[in-house]
Amino acid sequence: MLTYALTCCSTADLTPSWLDGIGVRYVFFNYELDGIPCKDDFGKTHAPKELYARMLKGATVKTSQVSIGEYMEFWAPLLEAGQDVLHVTLSSGISGTYGSACAARDALRRVFPERRLIVIDSLCASSGYGLLVDRMAQLRSAGMGLDDLASWATIHRLEVQHWFFSSDLSFFVRGGRISKVAGVVGGMLKICPVMNVEADGTLAVKEKIRTKAKAERRVVALMHQLARDGDDYAGKVFICNADCLDDARAVSDMIEAQFPKLDGPVHHFDVGATIGCHTGPGTVALFFWGASRT
Structure with missing residues (x-):
């Protein structure tokens, strides 16, 4: 029987x-x-293809992190049921959600002083965040305790x-991650920036x-x-794509052919x-276990 809950945000981009x-x-x-509040609910509200089609037609989009109150409402039933909680957040390098989670943790500790609530900054994003959570779930199922x-x-x-x-660099330009000039030149030269x-x-x-x-x-x-x-890599590989599954499959086909010891087939997510x-459409992201990023 699991003695504590493992939780994450939908930005782990699994299913x-x-x-x-x-x-x-x-x-x-x-x-x-377009000003209408939505939940990032794994494509239930807007399937990826619909979301990107509307973005390409000029729809305005804006994201917001999980609020302190939302975290408290999410965790309170688990704590009330007598469970401790280990939560992993989206990277603090791209979102302020870690700070909100910590504030909610501190508030709930005063309400449930007998319970444990630990918040970890994943320093990961999208299905890379998901890959970390997946491995943590395996370790918990194998008996690893909360603190360990x-x-x-x-x-x-x-x-x-x-x-x-x-x-497609247009949405990276809109978001300020790539300059407008670099975006125009990059598009003309068919430049695909490789990022990490x-x-x-x-x-x-x-x-x-x-x-x-x-x-x-x-x-x-x-x-x-x-x-x-x-x-000889023998771990899992996750790939996610933004409405460009064929491009993602081109990458996974190469990986499955060149890494014969993989832990199962490459897993695809949106x-x-x-x-x-x-990012907008046209992004492919590859995640695997390897050398530390330090």
Whole structure:
């Protein structure tokens, strides 16, 4: 019997069935589409294709983190039921949700002084965050206790490698991550920037690759270079995409052919609304266990 709850946010970009299957509870992030409040609920409110189509037609989008009150409402029933809680948040490098979670934790500790509530900053994003949570769920199921699992996550979170590229730079320009001039030139030259998540949890452009096919091959080459045990990598691989499944499958086909010891096939997920509102369509992200990002 599990003695504590493991929880995360919907920005882990897995699926409800996956999270339910590994016994992880989740709370929804928020976004607005043309001023209408929505929940980042794994595409239930707006399927990715619909969301990106509306963005391409000029719809305004705005994201917001889980509020202190939402965290408190989410955790209170678990604490009332006598469970301790270990929560993992989206990276503090791209969201303020870690701060909100900590404020909610402090408030609830005064209400439930006999319970434990620990908040961990994943320093991960999207399905890389999901890969960390998935491994934590496995360790909890194997009997790892609350404090040991919190310590494990803090030690190993930077070993989740995040490598992604985008064939559509327009929303990176809108969000200020790429300058307007660089976006125009990049589009003309078919530049696909290869990006990652840094040790501090922020996003960074690492390389500028000309043509999508070369970007696909480059992220696979980076996996050869950085994956735990190199070509003998035996862990899970997660890939998510923003309405470009064919591009994601091109990457996963190469990985499955070149890494014969994988723990099962590559698992595909959608980029959720929170991340997708900033990337727009055309982004493919690859996640695996490897060298620390420090």
